[in-house]
Amino acid sequence: MPKLRGRLGWPAYAIVLVALPLVFTDPHTRLLLILITMYGVLALSWNLTLGFAGIFNFAQIGFFGIGAYTTGILATRTGVDLWLAIPISGVSAMLASLVAFLPVLRLRGIYVGLATYVFSQLCIYLVLGQAGLTGGSNGIVGIPRLSLGDTSLRADGRIGYYFLGAVLLFAVTVLVRVLTRSTLGMSLVALRDNEPLATSRGVSRVRQHLIVFVIGAGVAGVAGSFNAYLNGVVSTDIFGFGQLTLLLCMIFLGGSGSVYGPIAGAVVVTLVSDALQDAGAWRDIVVASLILVVLWLAPKGLAGIARSVLDSVRDRLRGPGEPASPSVPASSTTVKETS
């Protein structure tokens, strides 16, 4: 069964991604689908560091914004090919992540959270300080739209943007899946769950964390670039607190430390957030409460719930005669020493 599922899973995922815009054709739902792919990419990339590596990384929003601003500046002030600006934005977010990583070199745990949080907030000051380049508090407006040949990606209810986002989402999902199954992924989990043991077996914490940190930042930068082209506008709102909590909600609702959880989180939170769009401050209250309720009741999120449901179904199917398989913990959580 698992083998069959593994073989069918990816084509099914691709078919669903392709079929969705054909089923939902009205512009508003299309836009929601596009947002889901973008937030899915972002949540997946953040979960690499936050969930799998256990790095208290709160700079991801900063990388996202840096990617968006890089695209904004390149597209409005230079003659760089618009498509080329996307990978360049990824690279610039990667470079920024090297700066944000500096504190991680010698800090641990919650100090990293502090430093990276300050980093992402600081991006706002940098953008405001460099008003000549970034437009300051006005932001960058009039970013040209992407087009493929003569067809604008905005045509036909933004279907071009949807497919671009879907391709990104598919690629990033594969990337995350491959990464987490690789020796890199396993060493990250080992570092997260028992750092002294992992390092004593020859795993370099700094090297492994740096790699995953930079990869995550690159993906976030590309997502930021996508966001800039989608909206045609970049402003400091992109670094804002609202985005931060929205994404945290996606990751923890979906299940941190699970590969597909953040995608589910992105779907749910985007829809909830859209439904409450006119509710003003209530929207933020609902999103924030959602995080808290998930943390209280289902710390492993939707992925954890789905897994325990699947496990119980499987046990029931197996029948009473056979011994129940020892349920594998959803994502390894180890008892942390209280120091």
Add this chain to the structure above:
Amino acid sequence: MGGISVILTSTLVLGGLYLLMAAGLTLIWSNLRVFNFGHGALLMFGAYLTWTVLDATGLPLVVSLIGAITVMALIGAVYEFLLVSPFIRRPNGDMLVMVATLAATMLLQSGAQLIWGPQIRQLPQFGDTRVEIAGAVVQGTQLVTIVLAPLLVGLLALVLKRSGIGLTVRALEQNREHAQLLGIAPRRVYLFVVMAAVALATVAGALLGSMQFISPGMGSDPLLRAFVVLAFGGAGSLAGTIAGAYAIGLLEAVTTYYFGLSWSPVLVFLAMIVIMLVKPEGLLRTRVRSA
């Protein structure tokens, strides 16, 4: 000479504000081993509450502030009960607490927006005493900040050193297991610590709301600075926090004076990165504590 006295007074004012924030954060950190990302939002809520008490009752500002502190201390107790204690014992609890306090920030900010609306409020000046030092005029709230902040934090230090509850706080801070063996209940200490920290944040909020304006986002800047103070002075030591607060105040005053308002946070943050690289345990601290 004008420049120096301007820098000096703004150092003392900024340092005092950061001290009130950072002392609470450091107290929470040394006992609960978490950073309270909601501290800025609590400051903001305290400022709004002070305004409401003042507006509704017409009592003197100081009395209103004391009323707001009482209410905020209760909110702090709820905060501890809902956001800290459910998670702190869980595996990976510090990250959960961090995320929970971020969510709480969002809740408090949007809550404030709903309750008090979008218009900007301001508290009146605390007193109208006016002192002139070497050409720089210090008056009203600024003067109160300069005096009150070290006074309150000194009081906190005294309570920690002399009183019974202070003794249990320090015992828990130094050796959790042993303290529990002696019959100290961590929950009660956590409650005291969070309430004291929230009270200090409320004072900072009222002072800030009188010097500048009250808005739902007013807490994020002081919070960032308080984080830098902790990095500078070493989280967990009150003496280090005091020195750190005034050092960051000085750094900010000098950089604002010479480089302007938008560059000052960048330079302050750069200083923080350098400190974290060179001495992760804090410049003013020799005893290393694993995080």
